[in-house]
Amino acid sequence: MKFLFIVQGEGRGHMTQAQVLKNVLEKQGHVIVAVILGTSKRRKIPSYFLASFNCPVYSIPSPNFITDKANKSIKLRATIFENLKKSPQFFRTLKQIDHQVSFHQPDGIINFYDILGGLYNLIFRPKTKFIAIGHQYLSFHPDFNFYKQGEINKFLFKLNTKITCHGAAVKIALSLWQPSAANRKNGLKVWPPLVKEIIKKTAVREENFFLAYVVNPGYAQELIQSAKENPDSDIQAFWDNSGVSDPYEALPNLVFHQINESLFLEKMATCKGFLTTAGFESIGEAMYLGKNILMVPVKGQYEQHCNAIDAEKAGAGKASKTFDLKVLKRYIGSLKDTQHKNATYKAWQNSLEEHVFEMVNEISSDEKVNAY
Numbered sequence: 585m586k587f588l589f590i591v592q593g594e595g596r597g598h599m600t601q602a603q604v605l606k607n608v609l610e611k612q613g614h615v616i617v618a619v620i621l622g623t624s625k626r627r628k629i630p631s632y633f634l635a636s637f638n639c640p641v642y643s644i645p646s647p648n649f650i651t652d653k654a655n656k657s658i659k660l661r662a663t664i665f666e667n668l669k670k671s672p673q674f675f676r677t678l679k680q681i682d683h684q685v686s687f688h689q690p691d692g693i694i695n696f697y698d699i700l701g702g703l704y705n706l707i708f709r710p711k712t713k714f715i716a717i718g719h720q721y722l723s724f725h726p727d728f729n730f731y732k733q734g735e736i737n738k739f740l741f742k743l744n745t746k747i748t749c750h751g752a753a754v755k756i757a758l759s760l761w762q763p764s765a766a767n768r769k770n771g772l773k774v775w776p777p778l779v780k781e782i783i784k785k786t787a788v789r790e791e792n793f794f795l796a797y798v799v800n801p802g803y804a805q806e807l808i809q810s811a812k813e814n815p816d817s818d819i820q821a822f823w824d825n826s827g828v829s830d831p832y833e834a835l836p837n838l839v840f841h842q843i844n845e846s847l848f849l850e851k852m853a854t855c856k857g858f859l860t861t862a863g864f865e866s867i868g869e870a871m872y873l874g875k876n877i878l879m880v881p882v883k884g885q886y887e888q889h890c891n892a893i894d895a896e897k898a899g900a901g902k903a904s905k906t907f908d909l910k911v912l913k914r915y916i917g918s919l920k921d922t923q924h925k926n927a928t929y930k931a932w933q934n935s936l937e938e939h940v941f942e943m944v945n946e947i948s949s950d951e952k953v954n955a956y
Contacts, residue, residue, distance in 0.1 A: 604779065760895060786850075880907055
């Protein structure tokens with residue numbers, strides 16, 4: 585079968601999902617004919633993402649978050665207002681998506697939580713099978729736990745999630761834990777996280793440093809303060825801040841690196857603990873490598889608070905309001921044997937190819953039935 589991907593480019597999570605699913609689909613004999621990547625001025629498209637596809641990758645303007653001056657918290661009202669102002673531009677983008685779908689003639693469109701992808705399916709109603717994938721769709725499952733604060737943010741999160749999967753023949757929820765059987769009436773399937781093969785093949789060991797990943801550079805000050813309070817602990821951090829040297833030594837025990845996939849994975853495999861915002865993919869990767877995690881949800885980003893609750897439920901680590909290394913140290917010190925937990929998670933994750941095979945067979949069977 586031929587697939588076209590529509591990928592949200594805010595952060596690296598959905599891009600990682602697209603890379604992993606592309607490899608699995610190609611391994612099973614399918615083809616990715618094109619990738620449409622939603623981008624903004626806030627994020628530079630990583631070169632490793634472009635290099636991982638041997639098909640056209642089209643960059644389109646897509647709605648994105650507006651942050652405060654410290655580049656830490658999401659400003660909800662400003663985000664809504666700025667994206668509404670750009671709605672004429674986004675409608676033109678929908679026409680560009682339709683042009684690429686008409687040109688490439690895919691058998692299936694897989695949308696990685698891009699709101700324009702959902703709006704495209706709502707407005708243009710392509711005959712092609714529409715599939716939505718993202719950990720956010722786990723919110724449709726009865727076992728999911730919502731963050732209890734911020735009712736308006738909760739409403740907007742649920743609304744955005746519904747738009748991104750509008751009219752989807754299949755909704756695929758990615759989960760850190762294996763839930764009870766999903767309700768098939770609403771087309772929901774639950775898959776394990778999409779962990780890269782390079783993660784699975786990486787040799788794991790523990791060296792005497794902690795790894796940190798901050799999607800917004802504004803959180804760097806918290807890391808600097810934590811490094812000052814823990815002078816005996818080395819921290820290797822990654823950020824997206826092209827305005828400084830690479831690497832940048834903030835303190836003798838704190839070094840910042842620009843986003844570099846191979847170096848980041850090397851550091852994750854060898855760190856003694858991981859401090860990060862509550863992004864789903866990084867948590868899933870660290871769990872596979874058996875690393876304990878301190879998770880700090882991005883302020884104003886409701887889904888990250890849900891992610892932190894979900895990850896604690898899965899035994900990934902400890903949620904925190906700040907990048908306080910002492911919290912992670914105490915958590916690690918309280919742990920007993922975690923080998924069984926890690927083995928259970930790996931077994932769940934390693935069932936991915938079976939789930940992909942089942943989904944494609946289901947879609948192709950539906951098409952054959954419709955053809956008659």
